[in-house]
Amino acid sequence: MRKDVFAFLIIILLIGGTYLLARDDGNTATVEAPKELGVIQVTGLVERPYNITYDELSKLPSREVEAPLYCVGEPGKVRKNGTWKGVPLRTVIELAKPKSRAYKVALYASDGFTTDLYLDAVREDEDIIIAYEFNGEPITPRIVAPGRWGYKWIKYLTGIELVSYDFTGTWESAGYPDDAYIPDELSPGR
Numbered sequence: 001m002r003k004d005v006f007a008f009l010i011i012i013l014l015i016g017g018t019y020l021l022a023r024d025d026g027n028t029a030t031v032e033a034p035k036e037l038g039v040i041q042v043t044g045l046v047e048r049p050y051n052i053t054y055d056e057l058s059k060l061p062s063r064e065v066e067a068p069l070y071c072v073g074e075p076g077k078v079r080k081n082g083t084w085k086g087v088p089l090r091t092v093i094e095l096a097k098p099k100s101r102a103y104k105v106a107l108y109a110s111d112g113f114t115t116d117l118y119l120d121a122v123r124e125d126e127d128i129i130i131a132y133e134f135n136g137e138p139i140t141p142r143i144v145a146p147g148r149w150g151y152k153w154i155k156y157l158t159g160i161e162l163v164s165y166d167f168t169g170t171w172e173s174a175g176y177p178d179d180a181y182i183p184d185e186l187s188p189g190r
């Protein structure tokens with residue numbers, strides 16, 4: 001009987017410990033598990049759909065971009081600032097050979113969040129990157145879109161889909177501007 005009680009307590013401790021270790025408040029880069037979080041799928045209007053892993057991403061030619069992150073809900077307040085290292089989104093897209101009908105880039109995250117960018121804008125701006133490091137620390141791949149509101153900076157990126165229609169993401173379809181340009185007066189320090 002004693003042994004049963006002892007075993008029961010051990011099991012409870014193990015379950016509790018696992019829960020505490022696995023807990024993630026979802027907002028702190030350091031508790032994310034960047035390399036474990038699977039692959040990014042590149043799909044849609046492309047000749048060559050493919051999947052890319054964290055390791056493959058980090059072997060492509062990279063850029064470092066200094067850019068502050070502003071949330072549209074708190075304009076004027078820098079939410080994160082520092083050096084983002086990653087691969088231009090256009091590089092990852094061109095590897096899939098977009099068809100000429102491709103017009104927009106739909107971006108998907110593992111938490112259900114979505115956003116979008118115009119393919120032309122992505123092609124023109126090599127500073128729009130899929131970042132996999134922030135201030136030298138690995139992060140779960142996310143978009144960094146300098147000069148645009150935080151809702152374009154999609155985290156936990158799992159899908160890049162080229163589409164020919166006017167796909168709008170979570171905040172864009174709620175009425176926030178699709179271009180998401182931050183007016184100069186709302187982005188001090190830029």
Ligand SMILES: Nc1nc2c(c(=O)[nH]1)N[C@H]1C(S)=C(S)[C@@H](COP(=O)(O)O)O[C@H]1N2
Nearest residue numbers: 070071079109111113150151153154155156
């Ligand atoms: N997957 C995912 N990415 C997301 C969001 C989200 O809810 N889910 N929120 C966006 C918004 S509105 C902002 S302001 C920034 C905040 O980024 P941070 O959590 O790194 O500060 O993430 C963006 N990316």
Ligand SMILES: [Mo]
Nearest residue numbers: 071072150151
């Ligand atoms: Mo935001």
